Every structure is written in structure tokens, then in C-alpha cells.
Amino acid sequence: LPVTNGVTATRIRRGRDGLVAVETEGAGVVLARRLVLATGRDGLGGPRLPDWVPANPGPRIRHSRDAVDFTALAGQRVAVVGASASAVDNAATALEHGAAEVHLLVRRAALPVLNRFKSMVHAGFTHGLPGLDDAARLEVLKAAFEGAVAPPRESLQRLARHPGFRLRLETPVLSVAEDADGVTLRLPQERMRVAMLILGTGFAIDLSLRPELAELAPRVKLWSDVLQPPGGLGEFALYPYLGPGFEFQQRDGGALPWIERVHAFAIGAIASLGLISGDIPGVGDGARRLAEAIARSLFVEDAAHHLAAVRDYADPELLGDEIPSAALVPAHV
Template sequence: MSTSPPPLPTPEHLTRAARDDLAALGFPAPAWLPALTGPGPADVAEVAIVGAGQSGLIAAAALKWDGLTDIRIFDGAAPGAEGPWTTFARMQTLRSPKTQVGSEFNVPNLSVRRWYESRHGAQAWADLPAIPRTEWKAYLDWYAAVFDLPVRHGSEVLDVAPEGALVALTVRREGRIERHLARTVVLATGLDGAGAWRVPTFVSDALPRDRYDHSNGPIDFERLRGARIGILGHGASAFDNAITALRTGAASVDLCFRRPRLPRINPHRALENAALMTHYSDLADETRWRIARFFRRQDQPPPLRTFETALAQPGLRLRPATPWLGLRERDGAIEVDTPAGPLVFDHLILATGMAVDLAARPELATLHDKVALWGERFRPAPEEADERLASLPYLDRHFAFLPRTADDAWVARVFAFNVSSIVSHGPHSTSISGHRHALPRLVRGVERRLLLDAEGGLLPFLADYAVPELHVADDFEARLSGCAAPQVQA
């Protein structure tokens, strides 16, 4: 006799079930880090996390699970606007396969699948080709609530600097400047954490600011109704913005790129295996450098669904082998020079990625020139040189910065779990598919740093430990000594 599957939990029941699972697995572990001696120990966080996107939240959950009790998460966005998901991200679905998610710590009731099924049903998940972007953001919000993660919204971190044996964060919040002390800091600042989204200077020098936008920034698409739009770039962001512009009413979009044809193969999929993502930092410097250069040369195609959706939009023209050689305003329009002749647009969108520039990050104002870079630690053959990769930080196996000089040893208390790590830890370490494998390295590194800092107090801590396990009367030993010796029978 066949039996029907058990009913799926409601969203409210799933929250309770997830918390019950956590409790059954010992969450959170007992606190283990001795309190700081000296004035104001309560004002010192064990870990300060900059960024409340997916990496920041999952890192905080893992650290809390391991018994850290004072974790503070700072994010400049308002509640619900953390990360790119409701701001500049315009893709319909995530690129990562829906089964390659590492946020759930092998607890099914914490998984995005169980969360999605509780809202839409098991068949809806089975039919889902990829996780919708807005559903992923809603899942992350639920995840933070399950773990009761303390996010301090509207908090822009302006600097991270040494303060004796600690790290000081300068934070602007609600128009006020605050100062927070922490033993360790995790920078979970995402895809622009090593620099800034920048428009090529040949565009910004030639046009007023209202004639162009970067694809990874706010864009008023309503203002572009009826406009002829030129997009430079061929990645997912270029196609996402083309779709949004045309669906909002743009007259046309010309998507221009330098390559003679779009990439067909996504080499990122080749690295998505447990061994590589877990032990990537143990590879030789030469191997990691060459892999990073390979990805720079090969790139990846736009997601298939995004590509097909874009091609279905009336008004889209793909222009391969069409680099922009120069441009100018003429008769109220923008004239762009290309090898095939001029193109005329009303507005430009630059899907040109991030410029690596540690000094451009406000939180790195003090730190940026004190950390070791790949260009200082590794000398490739001349034909394998790459200025962009050489400008990225050379991180240790736990994502910590390494100091240029012994005087700046404090930088090893700061961990770069963001795009800065792509040479040291591979292109997947901070992605959705990489969290399961790479994030434990970060957690072990933070905890190792905290333990070594507390090493001098371990013996006093043991000497002061006074939690009895054997409960007997105070005079038990005295009464025992007065007892007759036990009789032994032959």
C-alpha cells in the first residue's frame, strides 16, 4: 500500500523546526573565549563583520555556532537592502546551481530548498530551473532571523585601523561618527571589495555624468524610455541591464564587446568540486597565478536563460568585435567610434566591471598600503605578468591579510572574505557554491587568531575553573576515612 509523503511545514513551522535542529546539534556551543582584562571589555567585539550580505551572514552564523558570543555585523544599507539583490543586481535567477548552496551546514531545515518548498510547494521546487534572485534575498533575511544575527544597519565603515592589540573601526551611523573596537575583523564586502565599480576614463572625461551609468549601480530606467542605449561589455551584467532597459521601454539596445564571439564554455564549473574549493590555498603560487590568468583570458558566458531572454527582446542588437575607440557629444546625442564606423546613442551603460584599487575602499584607508600584494610575493615569467592580479592582496590560508613589514602585524587580524581573495583562494571561495568548502577555512582562521591571543590566560583560566561534576557532601571524605576497610572474601 502506497503512502503519501508527509506534509511540508508552513513557513512558521519551518522556523521552529530549524531552531529545534540547531538546538539538537548543540547550537550555540559554550562560550570559550576569556573576557579581556582591562577597562571596558564589554566594548570590544570578538569579531566585527563588515557587510551583511550572504558571506557576512553565513560567517556570523558559523562563528556563533562555535561559541563566539559578541559578533557585530555592520552594513551601510537599510534593512532588506543588504547585498546587491534588491539594488543593482538585475538578473532573474542566480547563476549557481540550486543544489550547490553551503549556508545550511548540512541541516535540511536550514536549506533554501526546504524554505522554498514551505512557501511554494515541493513541485514548485522540482520545476524550478534556478533560484530567483528576490527569493534568494528573502531566504537570506529568514536565515538571519533564525540565527538571530545582530546586524547594525545604516553603518558605513570608514576605516579599520590598529588600536594597541585590537582593531578600531570608524563607523558613520545616522550622521554620527562612532568608534568600535574588535579583536578580529572580517571584510565580507562582496564583488567590489578590492576596489570600485568604475567607468572607463575615455567615457567619464568626454561626457557629463547624466549621460552614462555603470551597470552595477543605481539606474533610473524610467528616464530611459524611448532612448537608444549603448552597452559596453558581454558579461551577465551587460545582458541583465539590456533586458531591464528594453522591458522598461527603451527604443533599442546595442550590446557591444571586443571579443569576436561570446564565450561558450564556463570554466568556473570545472573548479566546483570539494577538493579544489576546500584546499585551493594549498596549491603552489605558480598554479594559483596561472589559474587566475586563465580566468582573466577565458571569462565566462552570460547564463543561458539570461542570454535567451535577451535575444527574445525586440530592439536588441549584439555587436561582437566592436570595441569603443572614442566618443563625443554631437547634436544632443552620443557618437561612439568603433572599427565598423560610428554608432549613435542617447545614453550609455558601462558593464565594465571593477577596477582593482584597495585605496578606493573607505574601510581600507589605513590598511591598503600595509598589506602584502601578489606582485610583491610572486614574480611570474614576463609573458605571464598581469598588473591587475599583482595588485590584489596575498592572503594567508585563512583569508587573513599578511603585513608588508613586521611593524604592521595587526593586519593579520583582518580577514578578506571578498573578491580580494580570488588569486589566493580561487574564484569560488566567496560565491554561493563555494561557501560550504571555503568558509570553514575563514572560521578556523578567526578562531585560531582569537585563541592565540588568549594563550597567556589559559593556565589562569584553568586554575580558576570551578564547575563541579561530582556532587557529594562536604564531609564525604572525612566520613569515608572513618569507615572500616572492606572485607575481601577468599
């Protein structure tokens, strides 16, 4: 397939003749019969920011998804919030670039030690999880999320070799104040001054955070529209409720079929289809399922064309010269 770089999708909307129109910077308006959103961890939402983060943080407060000039942190004190893989790796990178001190601030009393998702990396879950009913599938996923996910052992070992590393457990951030020279953090027992604060706080699924999805977001069926289990849905409430081919479903009936021509091949598909679109072990199976679903839907849509093609098929297998005339026995008259 042709690849075009340097193109930003700015708006996804209904196009002519039921097509999907993608307005872009760099390629004009692209019309598509099917659109796949393979946009990564934040493609169906954005960074998860604690409520103490300013609405418009400046350059001294960065999320782990943002570009960070680590070389500028040499000799500086840095704070990193969280115990995720991205938090630990950002902390280690800062130290490896010469930061004098890096404080890893963790709300929990201990680092998580398990990654229950690893127990799901086998063919049974890949092919079986989507077959469970909604409530049962959600219970499995909620069980995997319980207790959080441990950072990689190797990433912690990267940190441990640096004398400037400080692990601060049971240390929530209460508030921050950013200025041109750094950030002041208010912690339970003290105030801390750092040159930069990096947030390893993960990502939230929320279609309303994506400007290019503004026309889709209020019309897409969410998990909160179809299931209200005892104890609630938690963060899954805002996850899109997808069809078997990763396609969005319409919230209000069938008036806007173009919405179902958009496929969400991103981490937000986990609640509907399991671990086959956002993590490495199952992404090949997910891509195959996505491709087969799109091929099937296009075939069904073009059924009349395919019927005509079968009837018009004219590539003969036999050319008439296969049997010598001497071998022909005249029919009895």
C-alpha cells in the same frame, strides 16, 4: 550577532592597544579585535572602466553597479558595453522597460561560450586549491580566466525575445562624448547617439581605490611583492596576498600587526585561497574557514586566560552522595 544598518565605514586605522579602529558615519568609532571586510565584488577596488571613459562621467554614463532609472529609457536607444552577465542583464532590463533599441557592443569576434570556473565547483578544488604552491595555484586561475566567462544562456534568451535588441560584435568603443541629453559614441565604422551608455565592464582589485583603506593599502602585501612568474601576473599583480584565514599580510615585516587583524572575505581572495569567498558554490566553506581561523587566533591570543580558566574550573561531576555508606568498605588498617 547584532546587525546595524545605515552605517558607512570611512576609515580603517590602528586603534589603541593593538585593536583595529573603524571610523564610521552612523556609529562613531568602532574598536575591534578582528575586522572582516565582506564587501562584495568592488569592496577591494572599484568598477573597471575603459580608458575612453571620462574621468568624471555624468548621469548618462553608468556602470552596471550603479543605480539606473530604466523606466526613463522607455522609447530610447541605449548602448551597453561588454558581454558579461551584468552587461547582458542590464541590456535585457532596459528592453523589458520599453527601450526602443539596445545595442550590445562587444570587442570580441564572438561571444564566449564557456565558464571554466564551473569545472572548479567541487570539493577537490574547494579544499585542494589553497594547498598548491603560489605559482601552481595561479596557473589554474589564469587557465580559468582564459577566453573570458560566458554570460548565462537564460540572460541571452531574455534579450533575444525583443525585436529592439542588436548584438554588435567586433565593435570596440573608441571614444565617447556626454552631454545633458545623451552620449555620442565613436565606433570603428560610425558614430552612434544614445540616451544612455551602460558599462558592463566588471571590477578591478586595487586597494588604493577604496578611501576607507587609505592607511592599509600601501602597507598590505600584494601578489606582485611575492611572485614574478614568466609572463607576468596580469591583473593578479594588485590582488592582496592573504594568509590562511583571509588576513592581510604586512608588506614590510612585522611592525604593524594590526594589519593582520583585518580579513578580506571578498573576491580579491581568489588568488590566495581559491573560489571560497566571492562565488555562491564555495562561500559556505569559505565562511567556515574564516570563522575557524578567527576563533583559533583569538584563542591563541587569550591562551593565558584559557589556562587560568582550566585551573579555576570548579564545576564538580561528583557531589559526594552517589555511593551509599553501606557500600563503602573500610580501608584495611
